[in-house]
Amino acid sequence: MYLNYFGLKDNPFSIAPNPAYLYMSPRHKEALAHLTFGLRESGGFVMLTGEVGTGKTTVSRKLLQQLPDNTQVAMILNPTLSALELLATICDELGIEVGERQESLKHYTDAILKKLAENHEKGTNTVLIVDEAQHLLPEVLEQLRLLTNLETNREKLLKVVLIGQPELQQLLKRNELRQLAQRITARYHLLPLTETEVGSYMAHRLEVAGGDRSVFNSSAIAAVFRITGGIPRVINLLCDRALTLSFTIQAPVVRKHVLLAAAKQILGDDVVAQRRSRRFDYLLAGLFVVAIAAGYGLGGLYA
Known part of the structure; x- marks a missing residue:
């Protein structure tokens, strides 16, 4: 709706x-x-966690682009599966034909292990990526660990990427999953963007779409961080609505009052008021500290 108005191609x-x-x-x-790095190591698992909307899935898509050509990838997007259903899904993703009358954990496992061995003989790496992995049942995670038991003297034949919310970290602390936790060769927790990064993030996306950051004035950009807390998905929702409202009123740029109106539509009046007042509280706390420091300084002069 607003693309042509703001000179954007996407x-x-x-x-x-x-x-x-x-x-x-x-x-x-x-x-x-x-x-x-984790996928290049000899272990079977790597893990990426982060709060909702911090960009975990987008990072995984970037990872897919960088994988070598001799890599076969199985992607699990719906992990709310039983162990049997998970193995069946992996077979589908890897193009393994399994007879309908032989649906058992052993049959699926044997078929997958055979495929992994065949890929290794051909020089093909096999990677399994599980999104929203915090929803995996412990017995399903254990089944994944068993799949990584097939290995050469140098490496595992199946590498597993677990992507999920912080609850995944707690899940892997369970005693029955300690063997799997020990096989994680790399793990990273993705935090929200800082205030400086929010402005750069918005500018980057606008430039990719053929525009520039001048579409938002400086006070609007500052308000984006205060309201979203640096969560990319919330930034996207807020900025998209703000552009739509600005187009509706034919404003040449997105200003702070329009952004706040968009935030109230997206998040609600109470959330916006809470997040704006929180910054005011921080300001008062900062002024209080400065006042105390100044008081000690003046006291020292009189002493």
Whole structure:
């Protein structure tokens, strides 16, 4: 709706995990480096965690682009499966034909292990990526660990990437999963963007879409961080709505009052008021500290 009005060739704030729009903040670069390093190691598992909307799935899409050509990838997007269903899904992803009358854990496991051995003989790496892995049942995670038992003298024949919310970290602390936890060769927790990074993030996405950061004035950009807390997905939702409202009233740029109106539509009046007042509380606390320091300084002069 607003693309032509603001001179954009694409929607800069779509919530689809498009790697072309991935803003490589220092945290995202570290996350990608950890995943890449972990897949090169001899262990079977690497793990990426983070709060909802911090960009975990987008980082995984970037990882897929960087995998060598001799890599076969199985992607699990719905992990709320039983152990049998998980193995059946892996077979589907790897193109393994399994007879319908032989549905058992052993049959699926044998078929997958055979495929892993065949890929290794052909020089093909096999990678399994599980998104929303915090929903995996302990017995299903244990089944994944058993799949990584097939190995050469140098490496595992199956590498597993677990991507999930912070609850995944707690899940892996369970006593029955300690063997799996010990096989994680790289792990990284993705944090929200800082205030400086939020402005750079918005500028990056606007530039990829053919625009520039001048679409938002400086006070609006500052308000984006205060309201979203640096969560990329929330930033996208807020900025997209703010652009729509600005187009509706034919404003040349997105200003702070329009952004706040968009935030109230997306998050609600109470959430916006709470997040704006929290910054005011921080300001008062900062002024209080400064006042105390100044008081001690003046007291020292009189002493």
